[in-house]
Amino acid sequence: MKLAITGGSGFLGDAAIRAAQAAGHEAWSFDRAHGHDVLGDLGALTGADTVIHLAGMLGTSELFDAPEAAVHANVIGTLRVLRWCQDHSAGYVGISMPPVFPSVYTATKVCATRLATAWHTAYGLPVSHVRAFNAYGPGQKWGPGHPQKILPTFARAAWEGRPLPVWGDGEQTMDLVHADDVGRMLIDAAQHGDDVTFDGGTGVAVSVNELAQSVLDITGSTAGVEHLPMRAGERPTRIVAEGDGWDRLDWKPEFSWARVVSAVEWYRSPA
Template sequence: MASLLVTGGAGFIGANFVAHWLKTRPGDRITVLDLLTYAGNPANLRGLDAELVVGDIRDEALVTSLVEGRDIDTIVHFAAESHVDRSISGPDAFIETNIIGTHALLKVARRAFVDTGRPHRFHHVSTDEVYGTLAPDDPAFSETTPYAPNSPYSASKAASDHLVRAYHHTYGLQTTTSNCSNNYGPLQFPEKLIPLFLINALHGRPLPIYGDGQQVRDWLHVEDHCRGIAAVLDKGRIGETYNIGGGAELPNLAVIDTLCAEMDRAFAADPALAARFPDAPAASGRPTASLKTFVADRPGHDRRYAIDCSKAMAELGYRPQNDFAGGFAATLAWYIENETWWRAILDGSYRAGAGHDGGDKAAPA
């Protein structure tokens, strides 16, 4: 039986990972460490057999007590500031959490695992944004693509990736790293493109599109991401990095057009939605696309990301199981069915009882 410490496990990807792991390995023990900043939500873990500890990954004494007291053998590190827009307006938090926080975890792991000779794994979850931007005809990012981060967020994640690599090569910490593309799916905090635009559309609010909307991303359903991480933990070579992608390279505008069309289709299929969301254009037969609004582009906005995950496919047997059309339709259905979840975020009530303490991409598009 494995004993995992999952940092940031009350966030979007972390909570989905906890659910995936417990579903496939119900005998394992999971301790979630989350500071419950704005994007951490205890409701994301409701019904899961996992212990939530509210605390800071920079608190080495706390992390040490958890690793030793719960006989942790695997650390899966999700905790990060991840919203690009926030990193532009306030980069300090990204340096503190993503760099200083990761280093604090690595120090604890070195003392607890390497210095004692305990079998272990430290898995670090990162992003494709560390590779920079691609021209339209450039080959997709591979694990050997040079790092060229262009935002404070991606720079902080690049630094954390380098620290993880250094702790393996210098101290022998048993590490793996995964770099993922744009995630979407249930439980995503509504500052990100898809949930933000879904909720805006339901309220008849503008859908603000950066620039011309032709920024290209590889869209990865969070369930596939969790499968990929599990495959790295099960089969990944120590010290290696694996790219995890969704195989759905699309311009943001195409994603938004899909969202608008699916919203119109959902309202046409279920007349009850008009009563629930009377401000939505689709409630009165108008196209959701009428809400599209083009705004000034974000500073330093990367033009294209694309993931080559052939290494993960060859070594781990990884394959994304959700195509974008099906994954998006399921995501839209989840947000419509879980109105209570996102309304609690909008009105701030999800913070009740969360204490004062606790990513993949930015919105607007």
């Protein structure tokens, strides 16, 4: 297959390109880092059998400061990619998330997923979805200008001897899934097109407090945690993949503390 990956220079985009190449597919990045924008000229998608659409604005509390830009990037951008796929007889794979947070980002992703389903239903466009849970791994961006993702936020705080910021009581749970597994699932999803959703999670619930303690143990930090009020767009949740779409695969993502340790170690250096 020939796969164009929007947002291909990002954290999950890079994982998807690696997975595509490992599976013997031709894949290339369509990314603002290379001068391409889903709100601009889509010519660099030309030749793709399937577009894996990952480009967009990320953030939970952050997007309340830029809701119009988020709607344009995440909704209008998706609509433009869907129309391109329709016009060029290409398949579409979109990335979604568990719709649990009352956030701008969640609203835009729900809308984007519904648009993809609408194009599948109305025009027969081959569509698949990957519902990504709490993806982590080496290389996930952190710091000013980037959304505060939990593992890099915890890891950098621990390595720097600062208390780990825990929003809320920390009893909320996550489904931690390695980026390489999400990338592989995105490529596998391109083999389908009947509006199926694949759960990009492991089915294992890990609490925020449990992860925080593990990061403290891995780093040897004695700084502890600092409980803070939950941010805008968040609420206490228990998130875990239920296994949608796994019956179509000969594998499933597996949770591994060893992979968590490796990712935390990656953040030892501030570079």
